[in-house]
Amino acid sequence: MKNIIDNDLTYKLLNRLMFNSLTRKYLIRYIKKVVSSNLDPGKQNIFSKGNPRIQHEKKMMAFSIIQSLERSIEKKILNPNIAQEVLKLWAKSLIRPRQENKVVNRFYQKNGCRPPWFLVISPGHFCNLKCRDCYANSAPDTRKLHWHIMDMLIDEARKLWDIKLVVFSGGEPFAYHSEGRGILDIIEKNPDCLFLAFTNGTLFDRKLVSRIAECKNITTAFSVEGMRIATDKRRGNGIFDKVLKSMSLMKEAGAPFGISATVNRYNHNDLLTDEFLDFFFNEQGSFYGFYFQYLPIGRNASFDLMPTPSQRVDFWKKIWHIIESRKLFLIDFWNHGPLVEGCVSAGRDGGYLYFDWDGKVMPCVFAPYSVGNIYDIYKNGKTINDIWHSPFLESIRKWQRDYGYGNIKLTEKGNWLKPCPYRDHHGQFQEWVKKYGIEPEDESSGEILCGIKYHKELAAYDEELARLFDPIWKQKYLGS
Numbered sequence: 001m002k003n004i005i006d007n008d009l010t011y012k013l014l015n016r017l018m019f020n021s022l023t024r025k026y027l028i029r030y031i032k033k034v035v036s037s038n039l040d041p042g043k044q045n046i047f048s049k050g051n052p053r054i055q056h057e058k059k060m061m062a063f064s065i066i067q068s069l070e071r072s073i074e075k076k077i078l079n080p081n082i083a084q085e086v087l088k089l090w091a092k093s094l095i096r097p098r099q100e101n102k103v104v105n106r107f108y109q110k111n112g113c114r115p116p117w118f119l120v121i122s123p124g125h126f127c128n129l130k131c132r133d134c135y136a137n138s139a140p141d142t143r144k145l146h147w148h149i150m151d152m153l154i155d156e157a158r159k160l161w162d163i164k165l166v167v168f169s170g171g172e173p174f175a176y177h178s179e180g181r182g183i184l185d186i187i188e189k190n191p192d193c194l195f196l197a198f199t200n201g202t203l204f205d206r207k208l209v210s211r212i213a214e215c216k217n218i219t220t221a222f223s224v225e226g227m228r229i230a231t232d233k234r235r236g237n238g239i240f241d242k243v244l245k246s247m248s249l250m251k252e253a254g255a256p257f258g259i260s261a262t263v264n265r266y267n268h269n270d271l272l273t274d275e276f277l278d279f280f281f282n283e284q285g286s287f288y289g290f291y292f293q294y295l296p297i298g299r300n301a302s303f304d305l306m307p308t309p310s311q312r313v314d315f316w317k318k319i320w321h322i323i324e325s326r327k328l329f330l331i332d333f334w335n336h337g338p339l340v341e342g343c344v345s346a347g348r349d350g351g352y353l354y355f356d357w358d359g360k361v362m363p364c365v366f367a368p369y370s371v372g373n374i375y376d377i378y379k380n381g382k383t384i385n386d387i388w389h390s391p392f393l394e395s396i397r398k399w400q401r402d403y404g405y406g407n408i409k410l411t412e413k414g415n416w417l418k419p420c421p422y423r424d425h426h427g428q429f430q431e432w433v434k435k436y437g438i439e440p441e442d443e444s445s446g447e448i449l450c451g452i453k454y455h456k457e458l459a460a461y462d463e464e465l466a467r468l469f470d471p472i473w474k475q476k477y478l479g480s
Contacts, residue, residue: 008088015084019073028070035062051410053477054338060324061339067327068287072256077285079254085216086256089164089194103162113397114349115161116388120365122169123150123183124176125357129200131235133262133305135298135366138171143357145374147178147185153355153374154186156384158193166190168197169365171357175203184208187215196221198260198290202239204246213253221260221290222247226270227279244284251285258288258329263315264305265294272318281328288329291319295366295423296454303457309465313472316417337419338477341405345421346396347388348405360441361387363396367422368441368449369433392436396421399428415473418465426458 017023039059072078107115123145127138157163166186173183174197187195194217201222212218222243225231231240250257259280261271270276271291280286293312294305307315316335323330337343344351345364354362360370361377371390377383387393399421404414418424432438440449474480 011084011088011091014087015080018069018083019080024070024073028066031066032063035059035066051477052479057320057336057339060320061329064323064327064329068329071281072285072287075285077251077254078256078287079213082213082216082254082256086194086219089192089217101162103159107161116157116163116347116352117350118163118165118167118352119154119157120167120169120352120354121145121150121153122171122354122356122365123173123178124171126175127170127172127200128175128202129172129235129239131200131299133234133264133294133298133300133302135262135295136170137299144176144178145355145357145359147181149359149374149378150178151186151189152378153384154190154193158190160383160385163193165194165196167352168195170198170200172200172203173197174199174208184211184215184218187218191215191217193217195219198223200235200239201243201246204249206249209246209249209253209255212250213255219256219258219287220250221258221288223260223262224280225261226267227276230267230270247284247286256287258286258290260290260292263291263293263307265307265311266305268307268311268315272315272322277322277326277328288331291315291330291332293332293334296457297366297368297449303461306461309461309468312465313468334420334423335417337416342403342414342416342419343396343400343405343421346393346400348397348400353384353388353393356441358442361390362441363393364422366420367429369438370441371438392432392438395432395436410477412470412474412478415466415470416477417469417473418462423458424462424465426455426462430455 014027017027036059039055039062069078069083073083104114107113122136125136125138125141125143127134127136128140130139154163154166168183176182183195183197195215196219198221201220212220223235224240224243225234228240231243232238247257261267263271280289293307293315296303296306312335315332319330319332319335322328340350345354345367347353347363354365355374356362356370359374359376361372361374362368362370369392371392372387374384374387377387402414403419404411404416407414410416422429
């Protein structure tokens with residue numbers, strides 16, 4: 001298995017077969033057959049843990065990825081050379097059991113678990129837009145992670161954790177500049193690592209897109225709020241058209257891209273309509289779609305925008321129907337917890353840690369509490385392993401395990417439809433904050449997070465969500 005995955009000739013052959021109209025349908029049929037076989041609940045292997053519902057969901061998701069690839073090739077919007085590199089990088093990071101790697105083995109022997117799989121980094125707080133309700137409260141300021149520190153962080157994470165993926169969030173990643181360099185300089189320096197950048201899509205031109213295509217190891221997720229009216233209302237007049245222009249440039253270069261949308265109380269129906277999906281996936285050529293359900297943090301935080309528990313359940317039902325019927329590659333945070341066995345924050349095995357523009361280290365992008373600072377870590381001669389051992393993060397990881405992560409047998413206690421300790425189990429999260437004296441990320445976050453009303457609102461949300469999702473978990477996943 002390892003020799004096949006590491007052999008570049010394998011990807012050249014697969015790529016040639018995939019881009020040949022005569023052989024593509026036979027290859028797709030064979031891949032689907034292999035996927036179906038490996039996701040058989042009766043088999044215990046690296047893909048399967050035996051729960052029929054979750055295995056069915058994994059199969060649907062795998063088929064949607066395969067179909068998205070086939071659709072992109074048929075529409076001639078994916079460059080063959082880029083496709084070959086992306087296929088290789090995804091295969092090496094997802095298919096090969098990470099225990100085979102010496103770095104991972106060393107970490108496992110010392111800590112009893114595997115290391116995080118990826119990093120999320122917000123390199124700069126600056127953004128050229130000022131979207132209302134921005135989760136990061138981004139602004140036109142100069143706060144940024146120094147380029148050499150970001151370089152050290154990624155290099156160290158690769159050496160100590162064998163990370164395969166780096167996600168850039170914001171501020172606007174493509175507006176980031178430090179020491180005369182930007183994120184593409186980091187990406188070019190790590191050609192055997194995958195990068196995903198969430199972007200507002202307003203700074204793209206042919207020169208930038210040409211560089212992105214030359215890198216081959218980056219994909220961009222363009223932020224939209226719906227169609228033109230909804231996007232411009234939240235992001236500014238004319239932004240929707242700028243995003244479409246950037247997508248057109250990416251499509252022309254054959255570079256893969258997708259969309260990212262914030263689901264709120266008022267647009268949750270619009271984001272799954274045929275009009276929306278046809279426009280972005282069939283007409284514009286998006287390969288994937290990330291849906292992040294609004295959480296009241298950041299600028300103008302408001303519970304009035306947060307989807308109600310019943311809307312969240314409704315979104316869960318609709319998105320799975322679309323994935324199965326239309327074979328679209330859609331990821332729903334937080335409703336797709338069963339696919340990844342719950343919460344992936346706090347440096348969990350197969351999960352990630354978050355680093356912001358000030359160097360602060362947090363369990364999650366959407367849990368704005370800092371456990372330390374990467375500048376201090378390096379100043380004191382320590383490594384990211386030291387921050388990984390933070391008691392606060394260790395408590396979250398213990399809760400993740402107790403909540404069912406890593407268990408073959410599912411239980412009523414560990415409902416992965418409610419995976420987030422911050423959003424879905426807020427009382428538990430606040431106990432950790434008080435116990436370890438963890439501070440909010442910044443003053444603006446502190447003003448919101450320290451209010452008693454805020455905690456009461458989330459507690460009420462959690463109670464209603466449990467009332468709706470617990471019976472679904474028992475019936476659909478536990479079979480009772």
